[in-house]
Amino acid sequence: MRPTKLTRWRNVWLAGFAAVAMAVIAIRLVLIQVSQAASLDQYEASFQLKRIVLPAARGEIIDRNGEVLAMDVPRYQVVAAPRYVTNPRLAARELARVLPFSRARLYSVLNDHSWYALLASSVSPATASAVNQLNLPGITTVPVTGRIYPDGTLASQVLGMVGVNDQGLAGIEYADNRILSGTPGYWTVRIDGYGQPLPQWQQAYTAPKAGDTVQLTIDANIEAVAQKWLKWGIQRAHASNGTVIIMNVHTGAILALANWPNFNPNHYQNATPLEMTDYAVEDPFPPGSIFKPVTAAAALALGLYTPNSLFYTRGYKIVDGVRINDWQPQGWGWITLTRGLEVSSDQVFMDVALKLGVSxxxxxxxxxxxxxxxxxxxxxxxxxxxxxxxxxxxVDLATMGFGQGFAATAMQVIAADNAIANNGVMVQPHIVKAILNANGQVIHRTPVVVESRPISAAVAHEVQHMMVLEATQGTGVPAQVPGYIIAGKTGTAQKIVNGRTSNSQFVASYLGYGPMPHPRFIMLVAINHPVGSLFYGDQVSAPVWEKIATFLFHYWQIKPYATPDNGSAPGPVP
Structure with a gap:
């Protein structure tokens, strides 16, 4: 069908109109680019890329049985854009009902007409919901995470705490911060000149990766009992502080590490330095007589003495013109090395150390x-x-023989004496059992590390026998648990105060392991600066050791020696 004359004119008219319109647009674009170039450049510059960090959920800390000791929970920030708050006085009054801040403080923040203000850094979901229900213009909540410690003060120095920037500040939270913190995500967006994101200009998004879980060797049930009786012992002796360490003899796994006083990591801002100190690893002290098994083991290993070697004790010894007193002023007369360990004769171990020599x-x-x-x-x-x-x-050498004149941590002492309990094999203590990923799969397990074999099994057995006698008929009798054979050693060390040995400040300790002859655990109780009539290790720390050990024997269902297997079957190792 041929187009009519009217149709041809209409097409010409439309083409002409389109041509004119295109010309106008082209001219306009030229004018804009030439005359408004500077203003356009300024407008474009007002839009910038910004990378917003998306924090990763922090991994959990759990005990050896899977009980959660530290975890992240949903929390919220309360934020405001004061410029959009229509009635600051009303908003402050309403917010003061649900937030822990005064009306005046909130009003001062909301009345400054700024673009952004953080009103609360971490509130519960319930508080966030209450804020949102107020429907206040310019006020909103932003989801974040918060760290909580469900058991409060349990193992607080071991766990440590996390600061406001989600960084570990102490304990495992600090030591394993890289493992726990995970990998943050990123959201790259364009922002306007006021710093506000433009959602339609999202450039890239990388999801955060949650941190891994750290599983400790600690058993929360044992830890709680250790804390309970340590506190009891410290208060009973009017002491300042102390520690209990319980370790697997064969693997070096730390089953409990209790300190008192302790603190609540949920409110660590209120803690004192003493409460936050991990006395077991941070504070060296003269170990005193719990070092004597090491001195005895060295002398026996070199063949300088036998367990039946005789020593004459008079209650003191003159070394280079210096009189060094034994704790027993009258001495015991002629006694064997074994008896010397039983009664904890300082003079016997002065003789042994001098015979050993410094080298x-x-x-x-x-x-x-x-x-x-x-x-x-x-x-x-x-x-x-x-x-x-x-x-x-x-003089230094003589005093070192009975554990004075140097300082070691409680962890160093228990690891050393454990080599005797472990038949001469020294294993490295460890407090992390494994690392688990977000799916609960083990990605790393801490191996048993054998550090050395300082003495032979034969020498270890000799010292074990000496320590059994100490626990059954020597200074360690107060630590004895009816029905079980243990090996142990008391300690009462004079502290170094202002560079001099104090005659009034002591560290009372008891170190023991059992049941014999196949010990399942070794435990050290060290109590610092007891005040009053109770200050010896057998008075202060041995009773604490006995109460915790009684729990352990029942907890692990270890049979007493009166049963047919004589309590010697090794059984499963915790």
Missing amino acids: SLYHFVKLFGFDHPSNVGLPGDSNGLWIPANAVNA
């Missing part, structure tokens, strides 16, 4: 791990304090 004593000090931190896996792990070998005189 041999320091050789065994190194073999027993006193030359380095315990490497248990906690921050603040101290190296202890020793006189350089070339500066040790005879």
Whole structure:
């Protein structure tokens, strides 16, 4: 069908109109680019890319049985855009009903006409809901995460805490911060000149990856009992602080590490330095007589003495013109090395140390791990304090034999004495059992690390026998648990105050393991600065050891020696 004349004119008219319109647009674009170029450049510059960090959920800390000790929970920030708050006085009054801030403080923030203000950094979901229900213009909530410790003060120095920037500040939270913190995500957006995101200009999004879970070797049930009786013992002796360490003899796994006083990591801002100190690894002290098994083991290993070697004790010893008193002023007369350990004769171990000499004593000090931190896996792990070998005189050497004149941490001491309990094999203590991913799969398991074999099994058995006698008929009788055979050693060390040995400040301790002859655990109770009539290790720390050990024997269902297997079957190791 041929187009009519009217149709041809209409097409011409439309084409002409389109041509004119295109010309107008082209001219307009030229004018804009030439005359308004500077203003357009300024407008474009007002839009910038901004990368918003999306924090990752922090991994949990759990005990050896899977009980959660530290976890992230949903929390919210309360934020405001004061410029859009229509009635600051009303908003402040309403918010003061649900937030822990005064009306005046909130009003001062909401009345400054700024673009952004953080009203509360971490509130519960219930509080966030209450804020949202107020329907206040310019006020909203933003989901974040918060760290909580469900058991409060339980193992607080071990766990540590997390700061406002989600960084670990102490304990495992600090030591394993990289594992727990995960990988943050990012959201890259364009923002306008006022710093506000433009959602339609989202450039890229990378999801955050949650941190891994750290599983500890600690058993929360044992930890709670250890804390309970440690507190009891410290208050009973009017002492300042103390620690209890319980370790698997064969693997070095720390089953409990209790300190008192402690703190609540949910409110760590209120804690004192003493409450936050991990006494087990951070605070070296003279171990006193709990070091004597190491001295005895060294002498036996070198063949200098036998368990039946005789010593004459008079209650003191003169070394280079210096009188060093035994704790028993009248002495015991002629006694064997075994009896010397039983009654904890300082004079016997002065003789042994002087016979060993500096070189041999320091050789065994190194073999027993006193030359380095315990490497248990906690921050603040101290190296202890020793006189350089070339500066040790005879008086120093004599006092070192019974655990004075140097300082070691409780963790170093229990690791060293554990080599005796473990038939001469020294294992490295550790407090992390495994690392688990977000799906609960084990991605790393802490291996048992054998540090050295400082003594033979035969020598270890000799010292074990001496320590059994100490616990059954010597100074350690108060630690005895009816129905079970244990090995142990009391300690009452004089503290160093202002560079001098104090006659009034002590560290009372008891170290023991059992049941014999196949010990399942070793435990050290150290109580610092008891005040009053109770200050010896057998008075202060041995009763605490007995109460915790009684629980352990029942908790692990270890049979007493009166049963047919005589309590010696090894059984499953915790």
